[in-house]
Amino acid sequence: xxxxxxxIGCGLIGSSILRAVEEKKLASKISAxxxxxxVTNYLKNNFSVEICKNLSDVVKDSDLIIIASPxxxxxEILLSIQSNLKENVILTDTGSAKKEVNKIIGNLxxxxxxxxxxxxxxxxxxxxxEAGFSSxxxxxxxxxxADEKASSDxxxxxxxxxxxxxxxxxxxxFEDHDYVLSLTSHLPHAVAYSIVKTAINxxxxxxxxxxxxxxxxxxxxxxxxxxxxxxxKDIFIDxxxxxxxxxxxxxxxxxxxxxxxxxxxxxxxxxIFSSTKKVRKEIIEAGQDTDxxxxxxx
Amino acid sequence: xxxxxxxIGCGLIGSSILRAVEEKKLASKISAxxxxxxVTNYLKNNFSVEICKNLSDVVKDSDLIIIASPxxxxxEILLSIQSNLKENVILTDTGSAKKEVNKIIGNLxxxxxxxxxxxxxxxxxxxxxEAGFSSxxxxxxxxxxADEKASSDxxxxxxxxxxxxxxxxxxxxFEDHDYVLSLTSHLPHAVAYSIVKTAINxxxxxxxxxxxxxxxxxxxxxxxxxxxxxxxKDIFIDxxxxxxxxxxxxxxxxxxxxxxxxxxxxxxxxxIFSSTKKVRKEIIEAGQDTDxxxxxxx
Numbered sequence: 001x002x003x004x005x006x007x008i009g010c011g012l013i014g015s016s017i018l019r020a021v022e023e024k025k026l027a028s029k030i031s032a033x034x035x036x037x038x039v040t041n042y043l044k045n046n047f048s049v050e051i052c053k054n055l056s057d058v059v060k061d062s063d064l065i066i067i068a069s070p071x072x073x074x075x076e077i078l079l080s081i082q083s084n085l086k087e088n089v090i091l092t093d094t095g096s097a098k099k100e101v102n103k104i105i106g107n108l109x110x111x112x113x114x115x116x117x118x119x120x121x122x123x124x125x126x127x128x129x130e131a132g133f134s135s136x137x138x139x140x141x142x143x144x145x146a147d148e149k150a151s152s153d154x155x156x157x158x159x160x161x162x163x164x165x166x167x168x169x170x171x172x173x174f175e176d177h178d179y180v181l182s183l184t185s186h187l188p189h190a191v192a193y194s195i196v197k198t199a200i201n202x203x204x205x206x207x208x209x210x211x212x213x214x215x216x217x218x219x220x221x222x223x224x225x226x227x228x229x230x231x232x233k234d235i236f237i238d239x240x241x242x243x244x245x246x247x248x249x250x251x252x253x254x255x256x257x258x259x260x261x262x263x264x265x266x267x268x269x270x271x272i273f274s275s276t277k278k279v280r281k282e283i284i285e286a287g288q289d290t291d292x293x294x295x296x297x298x
Numbered sequence: 299x300x301x302x303x304x305x306i307g308c309g310l311i312g313s314s315i316l317r318a319v320e321e322k323k324l325a326s327k328i329s330a331x332x333x334x335x336x337v338t339n340y341l342k343n344n345f346s347v348e349i350c351k352n353l354s355d356v357v358k359d360s361d362l363i364i365i366a367s368p369x370x371x372x373x374e375i376l377l378s379i380q381s382n383l384k385e386n387v388i389l390t391d392t393g394s395a396k397k398e399v400n401k402i403i404g405n406l407x408x409x410x411x412x413x414x415x416x417x418x419x420x421x422x423x424x425x426x427x428e429a430g431f432s433s434x435x436x437x438x439x440x441x442x443x444a445d446e447k448a449s450s451d452x453x454x455x456x457x458x459x460x461x462x463x464x465x466x467x468x469x470x471x472f473e474d475h476d477y478v479l480s481l482t483s484h485l486p487h488a489v490a491y492s493i494v495k496t497a498i499n500x501x502x503x504x505x506x507x508x509x510x511x512x513x514x515x516x517x518x519x520x521x522x523x524x525x526x527x528x529x530x531k532d533i534f535i536d537x538x539x540x541x542x543x544x545x546x547x548x549x550x551x552x553x554x555x556x557x558x559x560x561x562x563x564x565x566x567x568x569x570i571f572s573s574t575k576k577v578r579k580e581i582i583e584a585g586q587d588t589d590x591x592x593x594x595x596x
Contacts, residue, residue, distance in 0.1 A: 003596045022386055072564075096514075099320030121513050125578065141511055142313060144436070167374055170510070180507045183497045190559075191493055192515070194552040196574040198482045198544060201551070209478045209579070211584045212468070213439055214421050216394075216483030217490070219587050222520050226578035229571035233564055242558045251549075254492040258545055261488075261538045266370075273527035276494040279509070280423065280524035289517050 001161065004029040006062040008055065008077055009069025010039050012123060013094045018047060020165045023134045034129075035073075042129045055080035062086060064161065066118075067093040069167075071234035075104050080085040087112045090154050094120055096181060096231075097238035098145050098174040105147070114154040116149040119177065121185075123197060125226040138166030139287075142180075145174045167271030179290035182242035187250060189232060190243065205224060299459065302327040304360040306353065306375055307367025308337050310421060311392045313430030316345060316363060317542075318463045321432045331356040332427075333371075340427045353378035360384060361460065365366040365391040369532035373402050384411045388452050392418055394471040394479060394529075395536035396443050403445070413445040415476065418422075418465060419483075423524040436464030437585075441479075443472045480540035485548060487530060488541065490522035 005027040007014045013035070031050040032042050036129050040051050041274055052058035059081045067077055074093070085091070091113050095101060098117050106117050122140040124131060142162040146155050159169040172180070199218055214222065238241060260268040266288050284291045303325040305312045312332070319325055329348040336562035338349050346561060352583050357363050357379045365375055372391070383389070389411050396415050403413050420438040422429060440460040444453050457467045470478070497516055498509050512520065534541060558566040584591045 022595055063353060081522050101498040109413075117416065121511050123514075140513065143511065160467050166417030172507075176504075176507075180504055180511055181514065183500065183504070183508055184516040186512045188493060188515030188519055189494065190552070190555055191489055191519075193570055193574050194548055194555055195486060195489055196577055198485065198549045200454065200574070200577050201547070202481065206474075206478055206481070209470075210301045210481055211580050212551070212586065213419050213478055213482045214581050214584075214586045215438065218482040219487075219581055220522065222488055222578045222581050223587070224515055224518065225571075225574040229568050231458075233567040236555075236559050236567055237562050237564065240562065241557055244556065247552070247559075248476060249499070250492055250496040251552075252489070254545070254549075257488055257534075258490055260541065261534050261541060261545075262435070264538065266535065266537050269531040269534055272491055272495065273341050273523075273525075273530050276491050276498070276520070276523040279494055280520040281518055282509050283512050283520050286512075288510065288512045289521070 002063040014068030015129035016136040019134035100238040114150040117145040119143040127228040159252040192221040196225040310365030313427035314434040317432035356381040398536040412448040415443040427527040440465040490519040494523040
């Protein structure tokens with residue numbers, strides 16, 4: 001499908017792409033770069049890919065470059081690879097925020113480069129190449145945001161690539177992507193971190209109890225709050241504008257519940273709790289979760 | 299084990315107890331009451347239990363009475379059954395808040411009644427008798443809070459009962475129960491309702507997107523926010539004091555994140571996100587969740 005694919009950053013996401021590309025034979029050659037020696041050693045022992053010690057080498061003659069490293073590393077990566085890019089290359093990434101990255105790339109004024117961002121809505125709470133698996137993207141969405149200078153053929157090529165990995169693709173502007181994700185992913189993470197912090201910042205007397213009886217709700221938040229801190233720190237900074245806006249709306253909704261509790265307002269509480277029940281049904285109908293009961297799970 | 303067990307309220311929890319008691323033959327006779335005709339019809343068609351049309355009949359000659367109905371129904375139930383209680387009966391429940399109920403029972407000044415509250419930390423986001431299953435309590439915790447007048451033999455009997463249903467039991471005061479659960483269960487629910495409300499109260503343009511791309515975090519909250527509204531309204535009112543207190547602590551932690559985002563304070567964000575990561579490990583070690591990656595699930 002591609003002659004050469006280069007993967008920059010081989011943690012959970014990058015190594016999962018690497019596995020899927022190898023398994024499905026989507027490239028004749030694969031090159032990889034990671035700044036961590038333990039990661040490159042892992043790659044050497046487990047994959048037959050070209051491992052490059054410096055960034056400009058990894059992208060040489062590549063038709064598809066995938067940046068799968070934390071957002072804060074992009075600038076340095078882009079500066080290092082810019083002089084070695086093949087004409088008409090597809091440059092993509094896997095980041096969870098797009099607007100700031102798009103600005104950086106705009107300022108670099110690449111020529112003959114198709115910058116088409118990808119965001120696979122897939123992952124686990126684990127990080128590192130050992131945590132990757134080739135079916136990570138199967139039946140998941142991948143949101144594609146294309147720069148206006150990207151050719152429509154190359155956009156199709158990248159969509160096909162994600163389809164081959166098992167994902168459904170959806171085109172979205174950089175701005176819409178960042179707003180929608182601030183609601184569906186970034187706000188839930190901010191909230192999960194706060195709630196887990198509230199539960200653990202407790203008198204020692206109750207510390208063990210909080211862990212033991214976490215199945216009543218807290219447990220689910222701890223999984224989200226165990227995501228990679230470095231990756232999430234970058235997302236919150238890059239998408240700060242949207243996140244602060246939705247956090248304000250969220251605070252209003254939380255205060256509404258708080259006031260209803262204070263006033264022991266049964267009618268209001270019932271109204272709030274009933275309104276959120278039907279969304280669950282819509283998510284199941286959209287194939288984004290199963291209807292299998294989750295709370296009772298072992 | 300018991301000669302006669304009576305179950306008042308046969309929704310998800312009550313019907314699951316009924317199934318388990320039948321399956322494990324924990325009583326010679328079982329009687330059941332539910333105020334809903336559709337529930338009692340379901341029971342008639344699926345179980346061989348004595349179904350009573352009025353509350354005072356259901357508890358007659360019973361050795362163990364289990365109230366598994368919403369907290370706001372307890373007072374009426376207790377007033378209806380009080381004159382028909384067998385001497386030395388065990389009176390228990392399955393409610394998620396204890397202090398208020400305990401006050402109601404204290405005011406009734408029962409004689410020769412062993413009031414020993416139960417809280418099985420088990421459930422799903424579904425309600426009604428069709429949603430019940432006999433293994434719901436297997437490997438889950440059940441918190442027991444005993445009135446000072448309850449005999450230690452009867453406490454042991456009730457603990458044995460939950461053990462037979464597959465649960466581990468833990469004794470806790472009514473007050474400690476309500477505080478610990480406000481952290482591990484009630485706060486997570488308040489937050490989940492608020493976050494789902496924030497995500498759905500959106501411009502129509504993004505409504506479908508929010509549903510489609512919910513796998514990045516929101517999905518998990520919608521399951522919690524789909525829990526029974528009536529049951530949760532009662533919990534928030536009964537345990538309002540603790541919930542308001544932990545909501546205040548939570549708001550402080552959320553503001554800390556908000557300020558760090560505003561100031562683009564990488565160091566602070568990294569510190570917060572790292573602190574919550576290790577709780578996940580403790581919960582897995584305590585057997586309260588698996589280490590199977592969850593985010594990538596289908």
